[in-house]
Amino acid sequence: MVAGMSVPIAADTAGRQTAFVGPIILLGAPGAGKGTQAQLIAERYGIPQISTGDILRSNVSRGTELGKKAKAVMDRGELVSDELVCGMVADRLQQPDCARGFILDGFPRTAAQANWLDEFLAARTFGGRHLPPVVISIEVGYNQLLQRLTGRRSCPSDGQIYNIYSHPPKKEGICDLCGSQLIQRPDDKEEVIAKRLEKYQAETLPLVDYYRNQGRLQKLNGELPVEQVTAATFAALVRPEAEK
Ligand code: AMP
DSSP states (O other): OOTTOOOOSSBOTTOOBOSOOEEEEEEOOTTSSHHHHHHHHHHHHTOOEEEHHHHHHHHHHHTOHHHHHHHHHHHTTOOOOHHHHHHHHHHHHTSGGGSSEEEEESOOOSHHHHHHHHHHHHTOOBTTBOOOOEEEEEEOOHHHHHHHHHHEEEOTTTOOEEETTTBOOSSTTBOTTTOOBOBOOGGGSHHHHHHHHHHIIIIITHHHHHHHHTTOEEEEETTSOHHHHHHHHHHHTOOOGGGO
16 A cells, blocks of 8 residues: 555455456556556556557457458557457456456547447446546656657567666566567557657547546646656545445
């Protein structure tokens, strides 16, 4: 428990991961740190991190039909169609591990996806109750995003993320944990990054207003040290009494 934090939504006072957490949506530009925070929430509350980017990349590497349709679009830094992505998310949210709650990382990314999700959640209960999403927007300036994305390297075996500027591996190009050769995502190349950030501005940034208008938005400064962002993220997860 982070010092001074109020009682979180998911763990009871004994810290057991038994409560219904409900849906958590992490909004933010590529490189804002959604994946990092999502992993920490997932560990703490025992609910799955659902990263649409990770699911798509897994489909690409397995050569599935979905992966074949998505690959070229992803390599250009554009968005995969709402129909494909919503279908994929619907399948994933039916899995039993989502029964207590889930963290959406990289979804929704368009107004159509947000509308679809609202309808999906309206028909969904957690422990017999409707729980609206907790929506957290992690805000990071453009230059910082560029540095994070161009410096990002990941381990293809265990998913560990590094940054050659701010969090380099002990041995250049090698995963500290498993010794695999680190890779750069094809869409983290400079020319594609510009396109991804442009898509973010045009398609995803308006969702900040969408959730603000619903009274659900909580903004965090994603440029603070990661522990501080995490403390603020956990604090933002506390639901109002009426929703617990
Ligand atoms: P990410 O790992 O979240 O940066 O996503 C990598 C790429 O996957 C994006 O640039 C898109 O091409 C695709 N993608 C991920 N999530 C979505 C989504 N919700 N809607 C459309 N395309 C997506």
